[in-house]
Amino acid sequence: MEQIFEGVKEIGVQIYQAIKEGETGKAETFNTSGDQQIKLDILSDQIVEGVLREIDSVKEIISEEKSEPVRFREEGYLVAYDPLDGSSLVDADLTIGSIFGIYTGGYTGKDIITAGYLLYGPRLELVWATGEGVRHYRFKKGEFQLVGELKLGERGKILGPGGTQAKWYKFHKELIDSLFQKGYRLRYSGGMVPDIHQILVKGGGLFAYPGTTDRPQGKLRKLFEVFPFALIVEKAGGLAVDGVRRLLELGYSGYADTTPCFFGSRAEVEEVLEVYRANTPFK
Ligand code: P6P
Secondary structure (H helix, E strand, C coil): CHHHHHHHHHHHHHHHHHHHHCCCCEEEEECCCCCEEEHHHHHHHHHHHHHHCCCCCEEEEEECCCCCCEECCCCCEEEEEEEEECHHHHHHCCCEEEEEEEECCCCCCCCEEEEEEEEECCCEEEEEEECCEEEEEEEECCEEEEEEECCCCCCCCEEEECCCHHHCCHHHHHHHHHHHHCCCEECCCCCHHHHHHHHHHHCCCEEEECCCCCCCCCCCEHHHHHHHHHHHHHHCCCEEECCCCEHHHCCCCCCCCECCEEEECHHHHHHHHHHHHCCCCCC
């Protein structure tokens, strides 16, 4: 696992360089989720594959930008990753990131053992969740230096309400409005990595990407985005649910499967569970 952690650091340095110097234009291709790719998506995926291929403990990888896994060897860890999440924000010079889930045996929520993400913003940063907790690193003077531990308290003050508001279920809109009525501050950039990172750094709050009338299974992908962040948020002392159950209890049927997802400190996510368990169609 140490080799993978070191590999992710190398990936971060290379992708950050590519963002600063590379082309941000659109490619002619689309990924398996139907998102039109930008040239940096393809380059970032190539960087990740190139580094992970050389790590003896990696059996295979699957990327949000690929339709099938790539097998390197017969034994080892499985790595599912989103090489450049929120890449459409790069032309606005907003913070984006790479997300990594390290799995053993399969790609269900029960198979994930480690997760982390890279942040490409004013600084290059790395967050890595292991058995001991969630560690936060910052790239300074040529290396990633430990900033500290990320922990969630009981409740926070910020709220990231994803999804097309015109397509929210009525009970979901009432839940979000009630939180704003309690004084929560809107913190939503359209990038899952910085939006959840902000909640982790501030010690609490809620990020919600619900099912909607046009997309009942939500938008965020289980293997590459949801399971990694569910592990990270739980290791930081928070909760991660689909509205009625822990996200890490979920399986999947297709590599691009999505799920409604809520991540955050305990008090807010318990409010989500109470509302969702009382409402159809989530019973
Ligand atoms: P919307 C980025 O494309 C992404 O996959 C996540 O990073 C982000 O949370 C979500 O989609 C934003 O979706 O519908 O608000 O544009």
